[in-house]
Amino acid sequence: xxxxxALGPRRPLSRQTAWGCLTANLxxxxxxxxxxxxxxxxxxxxxxxxxxxxxxxxxxRFVYWSLVHWQExxxxxxxxxxxxxxxxxxxxxxxxGMATFGAGWLWxxxxxxxxxxxxQSDSPAPQPPRLTKDSA
Numbered sequence: 001x002x003x004x005x006a007l008g009p010r011r012p013l014s015r016q017t018a019w020g021c022l023t024a025n026l027x028x029x030x031x032x033x034x035x036x037x038x039x040x041x042x043x044x045x046x047x048x049x050x051x052x053x054x055x056x057x058x059x060x061r062f063v064y065w066s067l068v069h070w071q072e073x074x075x076x077x078x079x080x081x082x083x084x085x086x087x088x089x090x091x092x093x094x095x096x097g098m099a100t101f102g103a104g105w106l107w108x109x110x111x112x113x114x115x116x117x118x119x120q121s122d123s124p125a126p127q128p129p130r131l132t133k134d135s136a
Contacts, residue, residue: 010037018119022112029101029108036115044111047104054097065090 013021013036025032030045069086072078 007034007037007039013037013115013119015116015119015121018112018116021115022109025105025108025112029104033108033111033115036111038111038115040107040111044104044108047100047107051097051099051101051104054100055094056097058093058097062091062094 018036021032021036023032024035025044028045029048030041030043033041033044035041066073073083073087
């Protein structure tokens with residue numbers, strides 16, 4: 001089986017395919033855009049996966065830091081501004097990872113809504129049955 005990341009030719013999407021692209025983008029940013037033939041899916045996926053990796057790595061470091069500094073954070077004798085300052089310095093990188101993932105997700109959502117708006121209808125409007133003289 002050959003796997004390729006190259007985009008195929010841009011083609012008009014059906015409504016059902018556009019909804020599939022939307023749900024794929026909600027799960028993993030960029031994947032639905034690539035399914036829809038949009039080149040913007042590559043940076044969306046990079047932002048999504050990069051933000052996820054940053055959140056995971058720096059989030060684990062933040063959890064470790066908070067366990068090490070548990071007494072300082074929950075003791076009543078520490079200065080509240082000093083605690084907030086140390087929390088900010090320890091938590092800014094995981095927050096940056098979450099913001100990066102969120103930016104990729106929002107961009108993918110906007111692309112999906114654009115795909116949905118430009119999608120063609122799957123079937124023509126339903127028509128009522130024709131009445132004939134013999135049917136009565």
